[in-house]
Amino acid sequence: MTRTPARTAAALLAATVSFPALAEDGASVLAQIDQGLGNFEDQAIEFRAENLKPGTQAPQTMMFRTRVKGGKTYTEFLSPGDIKGTRVLTMTPTQIWIWLPEFSKIRRVASHSLNQGFMGTTLSQQDMATYAYAGLYNAELVSQDDTSWTLKLTAKDPKEAAYDTLVMVADKKMKVPTRIDYYNDEGTEVVRQMERTNYQCNASGYCMFGYLKMVDNTSGAWTTLTTLSAQVDQGISDDVFSPRTLQLGL
Amino acid sequence: MVEAWARFIVRPAVARAVVALTILVLGVGAWLSSGVTQDDDVLAFLPESNEDIATFRRINARFGSTDVAMVGIPSDDPFDPRFLDRLGALTRQLRDTQGLDSVLSLTNVADFRDDPTTGGIINDDLVAALPTDEASKRALRERVMSRDHVVGTLISEDADAVVVYAFGLAGSQPRALATKVRDAVEVHFPETAVWYGGAPFISTYIFETTQADMARLTPWAIAMIVIIMLAAFRDLLGSGLGLLATTVGIVVSRAAMAVTGTSVNIVLSSMPIILFAIGSAYAIHILSHVDRHAREVGPGPEAVVRTLVGTGPTVVAAGLTTVVGLGSFVAMDIAPMQSFGLYTALGILVALITSLTFVPAVLALFPRPVKESTGGPLKPVMLRLARTVLVNRGPVGVVVGLVAVLGLGLAGSVDTRMDLRAFFHEGTAPDLAQRFLNDKFGGSTFIQLSVQGDLEDPAVLRTVGRVADEISLVPHVTGVQSIEDVIGLVGDAMAGVRRIPDTRGQVAALYRFAASDPAVGRLVTDEHDEALLQIKIDTDDATIVDATLAAIQDVVTRLAPTAYTTGPASPAEAAPRVASRLTALLHAYDVPTPAALPDRITTMLGEEAGPADPAGVTAHVAAFLTSEESFVPLSDPAAQAVAQALAALGPDPADDASLAAIEQALTEAGEDPASGFDVQLAVSQPLSDAWRHAGAAARVRALLAALRLPLPTGGTGERLTDRMVAAVQDLGAPTALAPAEAGADGAASLAWTVSGMPVLYQGLSRSVTANQFKSLGLALTLVFLIMTVMYRSVSTGLLATAPTALTLVAVYGGMGWMGVHLDIGTSMLASIILGAGVDYAVHLLAAWEGDDALSAAEAAVEETSHPIWTNAFMVAAGFFVLTLGDARPLENVGTLTSAAMLAAAFCTFLVIPLLAGRTRYLRGRAT
Structure with a gap:
């Protein structure tokens, strides 16, 4: 993957100036996208993740099942063997409980490290836990066409966001991001790039990606998530999201 | 003609x-x-036919470039928010620079500490936020300088310099790496006299x-x-x-x-x-x-x-x-x-x-x-x-x-002497940089010890740990990083004790959590079939380096088996291994370690242990029951009552006896005894851990009293004692390696190879x-x-x-x-x-x-x-x-x-x- 050169960023920023009066503003578009991303009561998804580390040829595979409700997630790892049975409860992006079956123990982790990788992947805890962007970013509508918006997102508080500047391309119809470029501090180079494709939408209009790929341009590492199954609004009990369930299992 | x-x-x-x-x-x-x-x-000058070169190149290919670019940055006040801000910006820029595998500095090193209010751990960057006033600056300084693995590695002991490590991707060109790092440093520290060390800068x-x-x-x-x-x-x-x-x-x-x-x-x-x-x-x-x-x-x-x-x-x-x-x-x-x-x-x-x-x-x-x-x-x-x-x-x-x-x-007296000093004069930039890095950070020269074998076997990891401990005692060795130490640290974070856990499954689980840190990839392969011990030495003088290499090789020859079987642990194996760890810890904390100390410790560890302190067990269990890690919420009095009741039963109580004790304690504390079963389920593992910790603490107390060693005071002394207690818990490790004949039935192999630029x-x-x-x-x-x-x-x-x-x-x-x-x-x-x-x-x-x-x-x-x-x-x-x-x-x-x-x-x-x-x-x- 080649790096987006500085001039692309400059052209993008210049484009901001050259479109003085777009019909919608960035904030309202981002609100629509947040609504699109969170348009469910609960969901249960099974993923297959493939992860390629720098300097390696063959990606490693793991599978996990995640239940999401009200900003909380309950994740159970299905494979490979070294983490099978491990369960992770995320009450907020920074408050995590982990059940380690090998140790017969719950560990509570208050994690404030924004960049820490999720189980050795290029995805961060923040990537995995972010279902709404407006809380973290100000949005500026850079351009749009018939099918997509391009937003420049700037962190409201750089301490709360792993990256200060994002450029998000979102599908107008589904109101979901299809691509996010993460810029370096100077805003000159894309250091990470996420693509979400193969969206499947349900009757109520909620759309779930079928494939996600995050590439770390600096090292060449990447992670993909393939959605194996997704069920929405199945009436998952609030009790699922508790340390008790974490230890005793569902 | x-x-x-x-x-x-x-x-x-x-x-x-x-x-x-x-x-x-x-x-x-x-x-x-x-x-x-x-x-x-400069590596092109290395003879291709040499076996050492082949090993070095293989290690580079598996672990990423072992060439580390080091930037030493002196500072009167490294906790000044403006300095930290610049250091953080430099670190992020290097992180985002193509061709660099990873970067490590004071501003991105991860840290975890016990959460005193709700239990569990707080996982954060060590410098989570820039100090805003003198009080927060003092607090940050205290926090950073209490991290023994950071002091001398990322910040000097005198807190007057920091160092940034930039690791290139495998096969990266040294000059390209050095240029990128230097360019970034000059952006953020244009007026600071920084010191560029490590092989990429020297070859450049x-x-x-x-x-x-x-x-x-x-x-x-x-x-x-x-x-x-x-x-x-x-x-x-x-x-x-x-x-x-x-x-x-x-x-x-x-x-x-x-x-x-x-x-x-x-x-x-x-x-x-x-x-x-x-x-x-x-x-x-x-x-x-x-x-x-x-x-x-x-x-x-x-x-x-x-x-x-x-x-x-x-x-x-x-x-x-x-x-x-x-x-x-x-x-x-x-x-x-x-x-x-x-x-x-x-x-x-x-x-x-x-x-x-x-x-x-x-x-x-x-x-x-x-x-x-x-x-x-x-x-x-x-x-x-x-x-x-x-x-x-x-x-x-x-x-x-x-x-x-x-x-x-x-x-006939002309000898061959090849080291980096053959390439530059005293007083030149690389010479001064090496002196600075030697003085402030224990050197910029690294030796690698490769271990090929089953690194998910806890007994193998403990052997790796012992080899690392003994190498740390070799003169001119200023630090040894090994995957055994990292797994121990992750074990501390996830399981509450800094040691290699007892089972293969537990080790595998910890590896998974460790994989989030890119630095781990420099210590062990993804397949966990080869590990590197990174040994830092404070000299590049060829004569001293040769002696150091010989001493390291001697440790490997004495302690590192090449063929083994894993079997039940024995005191004959455990006591000297734990003695090595305790001696290495005392050495690391600058406590004088006489030559006879390891033998003396070995003897004492072989003796009967003193009684564990039930009060310590009570405190541990009570703290757990009031933390958010327990899925049964209990009031403080109830938790205290349950903890006392369980501690009174001694180690490994029968299930019926412990359930009865819990229910009685809950009743006496005014809680519903019906939750006794859940409490028993929740507290079972923490109770076992607490007894193990208390037993080890009793041994360490007895050991220190007998040895009369001048331990450091205050927090440093407490941290040393905590680590000794964790080390002594290894006496109870269930398995150990037994050397075997190569090729014997059931024997596994370990291959140890000393490598690196020296x-x-x-x-x-x-x-x-x-x-x-x-x-x-x-x-x-x-x-x-x-x-x-x-x-x-x-x-x-x-x-x-x-x-x-x-x-x-x-x-x-x-x-x-x-x-x-x-x-x-x-x-x-x-x-x-x-x-x-x-x-x-x-x-x-x-x-x-x-x-x-x-x-x-x-x-x-x-x-x-x-x-x-x-x-x-x-x-x-x-x-x-x-x-x-x-x-x-x-x-x-x-x-x-x-x-x-x-x-x-x-x-x-x-x-x-x-x-x-x-x-x-x-x-x-x-x-």
């Missing part, structure tokens, strides 16, 4: 064609040579210094050579021809490099000066003899023909000795040295051909006026020397013999020594054969080689006397001296002709003194200029070659008259 060739060359049409062809070759060569690329990789310095020296010194060297030529011949055309002939050699050689894709390395960059110095000799001899013959037959083609017929074969033989001298470098196993030898020999060969074609052609087309011969200023001295030697052969022979014996004796330098030293003998042996053989064929006599072949042999003995004896080591540069000396020095004997013997020895010597000195000394001074001047630069590899070779060429000329006029027994050596020579 020679005469036919000579008369053909001087025909006007042929001469013009030769000139035109030479100019065409020069033009095409210049165009092609513009495509020559540069290679700055070596390359850039050499290049700068060559760019600066080459014109001066050429100017010196031109001045000497002009002073010797007082002839602009002649001097121009000599230089042009050499230029053709340089250009053709570089064109050949471009065509074959050979890059210029730091040794090859000196080729122009060497070629100008040595390659111009042939034209000098042609010019000198054309002048001599012109005085006899007048200027013009006939003088040229006589020169080619009379001197041409001698010049060819002399040139070929230089070609084989340099060509003998192909016998070396260091690719850049082979390239140097091959392409410099090619340049010499082309200069030789040009001197025998282009130069005569021009002299035939443009005859120079006849000049009176002066014989040069040294001719009278050389004549007197020759006469003296001939008259006093006995005494002179004894003196020469004694000098040779003395030189041989001293030459090991490579050892290999390089061995290679340099071997190469010296190989190339010198090849050169001597070929030169002797050429001489024997030329003079059709074995004894004359030996005679022609004798002056240079004496020169070599004198030079190497001088090196031994002055303590100059053999290195890559000085290992080139022998072949260069041999190839170039024999020329003088060849010319002197060719001109050796008279009625008796005295008249033959006088005729030879008359004819050759001027060109030989002119050439000797030109070569000496060219090489001497190399000593004026900053590039250390060229310094010794410049000084020694410069002196050697003058010595070779002198030895020629000393040894040939001493040993010559005939009145003529070259048959059929037309004069």
